[in-house]
Amino acid sequence: MQTPRSDRPPPHDAADTPASSEAFAQLVLGFVAERARLVPIPLLLTVIVSGLLLAREAPVALILVWAALVAATLGLWLAALPRLAADRTRPASHRLHLVALASLANGLAHGALAWLLFAWLDLAGRALVTMVIVGASTGAAAVTTGVPRAFACYAGAALAPLAALWLWSPALPDARLADRAVGGLVLLIGALQWVAARHAHRLLRMAFEHRLRFAEQLDRAEAVSQAKTRFLASVSHDLRQPLHTLTLYVGALRTRTGDAFSADILDKMTRATGALGELLTDLLDYSKIDAGAVQATPRAFDLVALVHEVVADYQPIAAAQGLPLEAQCPPAAPVYGDPLLTRRILANLLDNAIKYTPEGRVDVSVWPGRSRSVLRVDDTGVGIAPDQQERIFEEFYQLDTPQREHTRGLGLGLSIVRRLAELMDYGLKLDSAPGAGTRFSVSLPVAESDTAPRMEPAEAAPSGPATLVPRGLRALVVDDEETVRNAMALLLQDWGWEVMLARDAAVALARMEHVRPDLLLVDFRMAGGDGIELIEQVRARYGPQRILLITGEPLSARLQDARAAGLPILHKPVDGERLRAAIAALLRGEPGGARAASDAT
């Protein structure tokens, strides 16, 4: 087990690598070149002021010589430094030697003040000169920070002659001991400045190394993350092949097995392979998103239509857990985004809501707004503690609740939700507290009305009252009048249904032999028998079916019997809404409801 990073000893000092030394040398060279700009003005002032003061005692010619020397070496400094910093053809460490030489020249020039003028000056004059040179040396330390050897050259060239003059020059009638003491002081100050310069260099070097190491660790972490993504992608891909093969064998076995027991086992195997396949798909999707391989193709679409579709898909799953799942939406909400990815977000949120709600309900709602519309998923589940609310979006992280044992999934759902939301610039908000349920809110940009195409008929919820009938089902319409058949067909096709037509019982039965409809709409009156007979024949041959009987006649005894027996009957003319309601009730499995929706008299 790896020890946590903070416990491990720091890795070997990377300072020793030639590459990092070179990089550091280049860095400080840059600093010094930059600071060269600061030198001229203070130096100039110093030269002028001290020159004026000393001119009272010392010959002006010598002062001018000194000034000329200072100017010359300053010129050299200002010219050489930027060029040295920019020159990449020579190693930085070599160039630093040249900087040191330039410093040496400057030190000699500045220090010349002492040995040019000492002979002419009294104690006060010498003290002034000493102050000027020691001050200049402090300035030099600042200017050459990071290159101690340059400072050493300067200080040596400037301070050593000064100290020597104090220690050995002919003393004035005043104290002799004091002269030597000043010389010693000068050397001491020089030494202290040298120590400070070295210390500054070391600090700089450490900071530099830290930055390097940090950058390296960042690179390493990035590489690890990419490796993980590649691993996930290849694992999920490699696992698919044997899984798919298993599926093929289950299929092969199914062609042989007749007995109920084996058929049942095969069904369970199919469920298991399906579940495994879903896990792998999750993993693969996640790795694709992680690798940035998922593109959003945004366009205007109707959020409400999408919500209804997804909610319809999840109804059976919620019902299996005894949870009512409802959608509360306005008639439409045009938004701008990628419908497939949005569908994924909603599906994952519903997955989670259902998973973590042992009892209560799950609600989906859409709240249109001016610039953003909000999609909300509420559940009355276990809730999420505040300190977990950030972590649940991490991949592979799952709440540690009793539900964990029953969960399928790898803990990727919310991580995918967040990333997809980021991809499409949706807002994502979580409100939850333990025991108080959870609310996820996703805010989507609203589509401008002229860019939102009017919803395609197959996707739109039927306009008008909100009775919803699922799309894509197949109906068999049996009626002896062609106009009625076609009218029915058009009506149902408008809902996205598949329509089969038959003009009498014989044709109807023949068609049913090939294709089984989800629903039969049978007219009472037809050639060669009536609708009820057909229904009985159908039931005899194919078992219970969803059937709606339509009649234009008043209720005869026969019809009343049929109704009493539970057959839903609609009276012509049938308007769309009543038909929808009756069909919806039938599909929900409430023949009684269909009856209520149908004509009472």
Add this chain to the structure above:
Amino acid sequence: MQVLVVDDHPMVRTGLATLLSAMDPNVAVTSVGTWGEAAAHSGTPFHAVLLDLRLPDADGLATLGAAYAAFPGVPIIVVSADDDPALARAAIEAGASGFFPKRNDDREIVTALRTVLDNGIYLPADVIEAAVPTASVAAASATLTLTERQLAVARLAIHGKPNKVISRELGIAEGTVKSHLSTVFRVLGVRNRTEAVYALARVGLHRPY
């Protein structure tokens, strides 16, 4: 009938062969693992070719073009680990007569294979929906007006068989073949082979062969 299975994964090859034989004892399956080996069978009158696009010696849609050329008139069905509808469309455009993703519901796979063995056109329902959601209404009414014969002609044409071959196989005149084809295309409201594939697959969803 003979079927060629091209897939680089040996387990999947054996699995497909087993399933096909279990579904229909008259099916003789030849399975190969590389495009090179597949191309070597170029002359054989296969009933269908099941082709995985990820092969060691040929990758992606270019393989399809080569297959379409190497096996003229034979339906090439793409079997893919990737179920991206965009990939399905690209495959159809490159000459495939069907697409089935390596999903994990065996009943769906059996339906797909059954369709292929019966010369039909298979696309998974969600792939069709992703491409042409509004065509559901058109296809629904098409179900009502096209005859089996017309559909059979259209399917063979999509598989790449020339009209002459179709007329021979079905025992009808070439002129009739042409007329059936134009009727089908007109009724389905399609303008090219790719659209025809989607439309026919949709028709096939509701009218199993």
